[in-house]
Amino acid sequence: MNTISELIAKARKIVIKFGSNTLAGSNGRINDTLLAEFAEQAFSLIKQGKQIVIVSSGAQVAGLSAMGKWERKRDIHYRQALCAVGQVKLMDAWERAFTPLGIHIAQILLTRDDFADNTRTLNMRNTLFTLVDEGIVPIINENDTVSVEEIKIGDNDTLAAQSAILWSADLLILFSDIDGLYDKNPKENNDAKLVSEVRDISAAKNSVKTSGNDGGAGEFGTGGIVTKLDAAQRIMGYGIPMILAHGTRTRALDALVSGTGQGTAFII
Ligand code: GLU
Numbered sequence: 048m049n050t051i052s053e054l055i056a057k058a059r060k061i062v063i064k065f066g067s068n069t070l071a072g073s074n075g076r077i078n079d080t081l082l083a084e085f086a087e088q089a090f091s092l093i094k095q096g097k098q099i100v101i102v103s104s105g106a107q108v109a110g111l112s113a114m115g116k117w118e119r120k121r122d123i124h125y126r127q128a129l130c131a132v133g134q135v136k137l138m139d140a141w142e143r144a145f146t147p148l149g150i151h152i153a154q155i156l157l158t159r160d161d162f163a164d165n166t167r168t169l170n171m172r173n174t175l176f177t178l179v180d181e182g183i184v185p186i187i188n189e190n191d192t193v194s195v196e197e198i199k200i201g202d203n204d205t206l207a208a209q210s211a212i213l214w215s216a217d218l219l220i221l222f223s224d225i226d227g228l229y230d231k232n233p234k235e236n237n238d239a240k241l242v243s244e245v246r247d248i249s250a251a252k253n254s255v256k257t258s259g260n261d262g263g264a265g266e267f268g269t270g271g272i273v274t275k276l277d278a279a280q281r282i283m284g285y286g287i288p289m290i291l292a293h294g295t296r297t298r299a300l301d302a303l304v305s306g307t308g309q310g311t312a313f314i315i
Contacts, residue, residue, distance in 0.1 A: 050244055050314065052306035054288050058218035060179075061092070064102040064207035068224040069294035070137075071108040077137065081295060082144035088300040089184070090148045098179045100214055101186045102207040103141065109133035123195060130191035141186050151183045156190035159200045162209050175214050208278035212285050219282055220303070221275055222294025227311030228272065230254070245313045248280045279313040289313040 048056070055061070065085075072078045089099050107126065110133025111118060117125055138154050145152050155174070161167045178185045187210050189200050200206045204221060211219040225233065226241055228251065233239040245251045255272060279289045292303055292310030302308025 049306045050312040051290055051292075051303050051308070051310055054218055054290060054312055054314070055092075055220075055304050058216075059096065060098045060100075060214060060216045061218045061220060062100045062102060062207055062211040062214065062216045063089070063220045063222065063300075064203060065104060065222050065294055066203065066224060067104040067108045069222050070103065070105040071112075075108055075112045077105060077109050077112075077140040078295075079140060079143065082140055083147075084298060085300060086144040086148055086150070088298060088304075090150065092300075092304070093150075093182075093184075099184055100175065100179065100210065100216070101141070101184060102203055102210055103137060103186050103188055104203045105137045106130040106133040106188055106191055109136040109140070112136075127192045127195075134188065134191070137188070138186065145184060153178050153183050153185045155185050155187045157187060157200075157206065157210075158190045158194050162200075162213070168213065172213055179214075202274045204274040204278040205281070208281040208289075211282050211287055216287055219278070219287060219289045220300075221278065221289065221291045222299060223275065223291060224293065224295065225272070225291075226293045226296075226309055227291045228255075228276070241309060242311055243309070245279070245311060246315070248276065248283055248313060252276045252280065283313060283315050286315055288315060 070077055070081065093099060107130050110129030113132050113136055114129060117129060141152050155171070157171065161171060175185055187206065189203065189206055194200070207219055207221060228242045228245060229239040230242060231239040255276060275291055282289055290303065290310050290312055292299060292308060296302060296308060299308060303310060
């Protein structure tokens with residue numbers, strides 16, 4: 048056992064977030080094998096009595112691979128249209144992953160305004176509780192077609208943190224394309240070391256700022272290490288711990304559960 052596997056063992060309600068660069072292969076297509084393998088790993092946690100909510104990016108990248116000819120179109124309406132196309136592909140991919148296990152999935156699309164409105168928040172919470180109690184796996188994304196720049200949540204790290212708070216989760220796992228938080232930017236420094244535990248989130252944020260280790264957002268995602276640390280700070284304020292780990296390592300969730308996988312644990 049290590050800190051990460053202990054956190055998972057103790058948690059009953061777990062929110063797991065996938066970034067676009069984790070879900071999509073280098074060809075820009077949703078990685079069906081990764082999704083199917085993840086569903087199996089999640090199922091084994093569900094069989095142990097744990098509850099899972101997924102926050103999934105990937106609408107834009109799935110839209111792009113479907114509508115290749117829109118590649119160069121950068122204006123907001125095309126990006127929103129891409130997300131509208133891609134969200135269907137994304138949910139189709141998730142459904143194909145979970146159906147063989149006899150698990151239903153549900154789509155929840157949220158905007159920043161939804162979290163600011165008490166009635167909507169209550170409805171979202173009740174729906175989440177009902178779905179999960181019935182053994183359904185909710186899959187949350189930002190409602191990109193109605194979210195223009197001014198009203199966007201913007202990145203799914205924040206959305207995942209808000210969802211974890213809304214559902215009163217015990218743990219948030221961010222699956223990204225980095226192994227965790229490093230003491231320097233690993234893309235530029237070969238000797239960068241993985242930080243396995245963070246207890247002082249403000250100090251971690253400051254050191255990232257001063258070292259210029261912003262991690263950088265990937266090609267399709269919007270968040271870098273900064274939004275991940277913001278997410279950690281947000282949920283740690285509610286007493287919820289977070290794990291940041293690489294989502295495309297072989298059977299990444301199983302490895303975290305067994306204590307063989309690496310990552311950064313953000314603990315209070
Ligand atoms: N909602 C966006 C999508 O599904 C992703 C946002 C993010 O990468 O954080 O493409």
